[in-house]
Amino acid sequence: MTAPCCPSGSHGPLPPDDQDLKGWWEKKADVDCYFSGKKEDPKMIILGFADVFGAMSGRHRRVCDELAEAIPGSLVCLPDLFHGDPVCQDFAGYQWPKLWLQLSIFRIVYRIRYYHNWEKLGPKIQALANTFGERSALFCFGFCFGGYLAVKASSTGLFRGVVGFHPSLIVGRLQCSPHSQGGADLANAARCPHLMLPASNDDAAVKPGGEFMNLVTATYPSSRSVCYENMVHGWMTRAVDDPVIPQPAGVETVRESHASAVKLAADFFVDLAKSQE
Numbered sequence: 001m002t003a004p005c006c007p008s009g010s011h012g013p014l015p016p017d018d019q020d021l022k023g024w025w026e027k028k029a030d031v032d033c034y035f036s037g038k039k040e041d042p043k044m045i046i047l048g049f050a051d052v053f054g055a056m057s058g059r060h061r062r063v064c065d066e067l068a069e070a071i072p073g074s075l076v077c078l079p080d081l082f083h084g085d086p087v088c089q090d091f092a093g094y095q096w097p098k099l100w101l102q103l104s105i106f107r108i109v110y111r112i113r114y115y116h117n118w119e120k121l122g123p124k125i126q127a128l129a130n131t132f133g134e135r136s137a138l139f140c141f142g143f144c145f146g147g148y149l150a151v152k153a154s155s156t157g158l159f160r161g162v163v164g165f166h167p168s169l170i171v172g173r174l175q176c177s178p179h180s181q182g183g184a185d186l187a188n189a190a191r192c193p194h195l196m197l198p199a200s201n202d203d204a205a206v207k208p209g210g211e212f213m214n215l216v217t218a219t220y221p222s223s224r225s226v227c228y229e230n231m232v233h234g235w236m237t238r239a240v241d242d243p244v245i246p247q248p249a250g251v252e253t254v255r256e257s258h259a260s261a262v263k264l265a266a267d268f269f270v271d272l273a274k275s276q277e
Contacts, residue, residue: 005052005145006199007168009232009233011232011238013238014053015058015212017058022065023144024036024067024070028043031080031083033077034080036064036077037077038072038074038217038260042141043138044073044075044078045074045076045136045138045271046075047076047138047139048076048079048140048141048143048151049081050086050142050146051143051144052088052112052144053087053088053238054086055082056080057086058079058238059236061078061251062144067141068258076132083114087111087145088111093147096258113120117176118152118179119175122153125156129156129158135216137160137276138160139162140154141164142163142165143167143236143237144165144237147167147169150167150200152172152189154192154194157191159191161269162190163196163269164195164199165237166202166231169186169201169203169206170203174191183206184215186212189235193222195264195265196213196224197236197264197265198228199228200229222271225269228260231254236258236261
């Protein structure tokens with residue numbers, strides 16, 4: 001486990017992948033955001049939510065570039081909701097990373113529960129979404145912790161569709177009342193279709209036939225889950241060079257699965273936008 005919201009055997013943090021990125025940084029609703037895609041009059045706006053290591057870590061910005069390229073005319077926005085102070089530090093370069101993580105578990109749980117919780121992040125997401133107005137279709141996606149944020153944000157009615165890359169719904173259990181929710185509660189509160197893309201060691205609830213997926217699909221039939229059984233949690237943003245948990249499937253397989261997941265997400269957003277015109 002790399003953080004309390006990650007299942008056992010998950011990838012740890014990855015240094016920033018920032019070579020030849022295509023986007024730009026801009027402040028929106030008092031939040032620094034990484035943007036990629038069509039700046040003027042986009043036909044679709046997609047918000048992305050980072051995992052506990054923050055928007056600057058790993059391949060978060062790379063995925064934004066890839067989604068923007070896969071959906072011509074779209075604008076992808078990755079807000080730094082942690083304001084440069086993510087839930088969990090990049091401990092991969094420490095001399096004893098696993099020991100540091102074990103000693104920091106309670107601190108990380110505290111930050112999820114009281115410091116970077118929905119009560120504080122939810123209004124930021126809503127304010128950011130409101131700045132775009134109603135001219136463009138609004139969607140969102142997230143990774144791990146950010147996957148929870150995307151699912152929870154679906155209950156606001158602001159978004160037309162949600163994608164979760166190896167989502168961690170256990171974050172809902174770590175929230176303070178009244179936002180402490182399990183997967184079934186989150187599913188029942190959803191107000192749009194969901195695409196879940198879990199890894200082999202992710203919660204069964206978000207896999208095909210799982211409780212969360214069954215409940216969401218009953219209300220929104222276009223929802224579905226595709227499980228990447230050859231991947232482990234965190235592969236989209238943190239696999240390949242992980243010094244703590246090497247990817248058993250190999251670098252090329254990670255790249256293929258990564259490209260496949262981006263395409264599934266892009267197709268899901270495009271199909272929803274067309275069906276809701």
